[in-house]
Structures are given as C-alpha cells and as structure tokens.
Amino acid sequence: MSEASQPALAGGIGIGNFRPAQAAITGLTLERYTPSKPLRPYVQCYWLAKGRAKDEAVGVELLHPDGASGLLFNFGGALERDGERIHGGCWIDGPKRRTARLAVGGALDLLGVRFLPGMAFPFLGESLSVLAGEGLTPGEALCRLELEALYARLQEAPDLMGRIALLEGYLLERLRRHAAPEVPALSASLDWLQRRHGQASIATLVDELPFGQRRLERLFQYHVGLSPKRYARLLRVAHSRELIKRGGTAVSLTDTAFAAGYFDQAHFIHDFKAVTGLTPGSYLDHVRRRYG
Secondary structure (H helix, E strand, C coil): CCHHHCCCECCCCCCCCCCCCCHHHHCEEEEEECCCHHHCCCEEEEEEEEECCCCCCCEEEEECCCCCCEEEEECCCCEEECCEEECCCEEEECCCCCCEEEEECCCCEEEEEEECCCCCHHHHCCCHHHHCCCCCEEHHHCHHHCHHHHHHHHHHCCCHHHHHHHHHHHHHHHHHHHCCCCCHHHHHHHHHHHHCCCCCCHHHHHHCCCCCHHHHHHHHHHHCCCCHHHHHHHHHHHHHHHHHHHHHHHCCHHHHHHHCCCCCHHHHHHHHHHHHCCCHHHHHHHHHHHHC
C-alpha cells in the first residue's frame, strides 16, 4: 500500500469507546485508522493497541460499550480481560452491555476492526443478538468467516499497513458478496437516539416510525444485538462519562445527572454502575488519577 493510499488516523473512536490515558501512565499506546470510503458507512476504524515492551502488567484499561461490535486479532501474549486469561488468535467481539477491563503489559499487541452500531451484519452474516454477551466469540466458531485463514495471512504481512490492507480487502470482499439491503428505519432510529444521547423515550421514537415497537425491537436485536432501551442506556451513560471528564470537580455530579437527562440521583447512579461497574463518584476519581 503506497503512502498516499494509507488509511489516515481516525478520530476519538476505537475499542468500544476506548480512550487510554497517557502511555507513560498505563504503558499502552493506541492508534486508530480511518477505513477507505466504501467502508465508512459500516466501519468506525481500524485500531492498534500495544504495550511497551519493557513493561510487565502496569495497569488496567476500561473498555466501555458503545453498542458496536468488531473483529479482534492478537499478535502478542494471552489476553487478560475481566480477570480471565484468554488464549487464541482471533475473535468476534460482539455487542457488550457492560464495561470490560483489559490488563495492559508488554506482551499486549492487538489489531482490530470496529464496526458502527447496527452495521456489522454484512460482514458477520449472523444476528447480532447471537453474538451479544460479555465474552469474546472465537473466530473458529463462525467457520464461514474464515477468520483463522485471515489471521494467518495477517501474521505474514510485513508491517501494519500491510495488515490493514489485508483487512480492507477482506471487508470489501465480504461487502461485495454479502451486502444486505439497507434498513432506513433502523439507521434513522440509531441516529435519532445518538443525537439525543439516549435521553428520549423509546415510545417517543416509535411515534415517529411507520411501524410499532415490536418490529423496532426485532430490528435492534438482529442488527445491533441489544434492545433499543438498552442501547439508549449505553448512550446516556457514555454521555455522562464525557460530561464528568469535561467538568471534573468543577461540576457537581447532581448537575451532571440532570444534564444527562436523569431526574434523580438514584437512577443516575444505578444506570452508571450497571454499565461501568463504578459509581459516578468513583469514576470521577478514576478520571482524576488517569487523565489529570
């Protein structure tokens, strides 16, 4: 791949809304690359996460769910995720409901593809509800994807750009052979919820659709792997996290809850802890320690 055609660095998206602290603190470096134009309606980014070679496990990164899914390829040692060691080379990372915790050490060397929420089906060919869960699905579990063969080719690639070129070719071929008809109502519903940070009710969304809530539920389970209500909760908690990061100690958590669409502190704390495993106050302490 020539320098002119190399994917550009992407913006603030990645491994499940993964934004690491400084490498000096965590031992982690994260790079994100934008896909080619035909894939941008489907793919958030390609990403590379590596630990510093001289470091043992020095920290834990929080991998927050964003309603999306992806492919994951491991070129380092065994992963330690949520306290469990995971051996293997490639996985499908289905939609998650809760924040995962990834141990960072010198052996960490991951390459991944992150799809946009609701846009993975042409590449995975499977209802996303089947892949939803807190664990990783081994690549060999969906033999028709031939991820093990792709992983072997990626291992032989001479450099990162060669690996990304292989991923691009694989995804473009999957899209050519398995492109599904667009579902405008699904895209419109996802956009509607994203623009409101998940704060509006699902009933209000249904009022704007040409069909009822039952069909909306089926669409979301099939293409997103989550119910509309659960997806909206992820969006709202993600917005809450960003508000905490921006405001720091200068903004009270009560004001943050109100800005995120919560009308009482108890509901805010319940949702935040259900997704992240932390109370808003504990997350604020985490932000102060990790990001300053």
